[in-house]
Amino acid sequence: MLARTIDLDSGVDEALFAANGIQLNKINRLDAHLTTQTALKATVIGLGSMGLGMAQSIVRGGIAVSGFDLNAAALETLKHGGGETAISAADAAQNSDILMTVVVNASQTRAILFGENGAAKHMRRGGVIISCATMAPEEARRLAADADNLGLLYLDAPMSGGAAKAAAGQLTFMASGSPQAFARARPVLDVVAGKVYELGEAAGAGASFKMVNQLLAGVHIAAACEAMTFAAKLGLDLNKVYEVITASAGNSWMFENRVPHILEGDYSPRSAISIFTKDLGIVSDMSRREKFPVQMASTALQMFIATAAAGMDGDDDASVARMIAQISGLALPEKL
Numbered sequence: 001m002l003a004r005t006i007d008l009d010s011g012v013d014e015a016l017f018a019a020n021g022i023q024l025n026k027i028n029r030l031d032a033h034l035t036t037q038t039a040l041k042a043t044v045i046g047l048g049s050m051g052l053g054m055a056q057s058i059v060r061g062g063i064a065v066s067g068f069d070l071n072a073a074a075l076e077t078l079k080h081g082g083g084e085t086a087i088s089a090a091d092a093a094q095n096s097d098i099l100m101t102v103v104v105n106a107s108q109t110r111a112i113l114f115g116e117n118g119a120a121k122h123m124r125r126g127g128v129i130i131s132c133a134t135m136a137p138e139e140a141r142r143l144a145a146d147a148d149n150l151g152l153l154y155l156d157a158p159m160s161g162g163a164a165k166a167a168a169g170q171l172t173f174m175a176s177g178s179p180q181a182f183a184r185a186r187p188v189l190d191v192v193a194g195k196v197y198e199l200g201e202a203a204g205a206g207a208s209f210k211m212v213n214q215l216l217a218g219v220h221i222a223a224a225c226e227a228m229t230f231a232a233k234l235g236l237d238l239n240k241v242y243e244v245i246t247a248s249a250g251n252s253w254m255f256e257n258r259v260p261h262i263l264e265g266d267y268s269p270r271s272a273i274s275i276f277t278k279d280l281g282i283v284s285d286m287s288r289r290e291k292f293p294v295q296m297a298s299t300a301l302q303m304f305i306a307t308a309a310a311g312m313d314g315d316d317d318a319s320v321a322r323m324i325a326q327i328s329g330l331a332l333p334e335k336l
Helices: 014-019 026-035 051-060 072-080 106-114 137-149 162-168 179-192 205-233 238-245 253-264 273-290 295-312 317-328
Strands: 041-045 064-068 098-101 128-131 153-156 171-175 193-198
Touching (some): 041 051, 064 072, 098 179, 106 137, 128 137, 128 179, 137 153, 137 205, 153 179, 162 171, 205 273, 205 295, 205 317, 295 317
Parallel strands (some): 128 153
16 A cells, blocks of 8 residues: 555645635634534553644644643643643543553553553543554554454554654654544644554554664664764864765765764764664564565664663663773764
């Protein structure tokens, strides 16, 4: 099945509004779309750097949202911005029509949804779960089956874009699920996404696309860190290296995004090393099952594992550069 992008303003009859002399910009298109919906309740479980921005985008979209996270500061931020907060995932999911899980992996997703006092059974029947964690395709298929057993729809919908795009409602979603699941999720997808790729009706397709993305992302981060430490070994001005490479063919999105962390000596985690030991580990497992070689991804995985072993598992993934610097006797910029 061919992938297609969905316009954010789909579902709005512009001709009807134009006939009444109303000029529609993006915002009042969204308002018009929402007024055609019955009152919805959305839930976001996991208010980290991505989930909090997504919940705030839902609030701005005029949809009631309840959030839960173990981080009290994140709950307070959501509450201050107009969202509701809950004392547990189950409490947040009470009578929810659309539930987004924005957590680290499949096991966390399963525990939240279907564990003891799981959130899924507290949703309205016919509601939709939007599962955003990066996971193996077979895990997504099992979660979809469990949702179906409870009379719920399921979207396998990992996303990409980072915290800034989450806050701006401009994430890219690689999603698969039934047409009914997409239709039910549309009001929330419209306000959290810049692009939604519909990648098939079966759960697992979205997860597979995300793993291809993560293979590239991990390799690009490792390569960027290797390149910058190589430049340091050559005695080059690292700021000038960044300027030159970002204007040259060797640039990548990850180089442009991660190298400033190295230049600033700031390894506070925007995306932690542990994310890529997990994700490239999934790529490795998938490649073994498929009997398909992924040599570059395997090398990158070992670089992330070495960084974790050096005590930087919870630090920013640009810390791969610190690991290389340590074993090479190099000095990198330090945070001022």
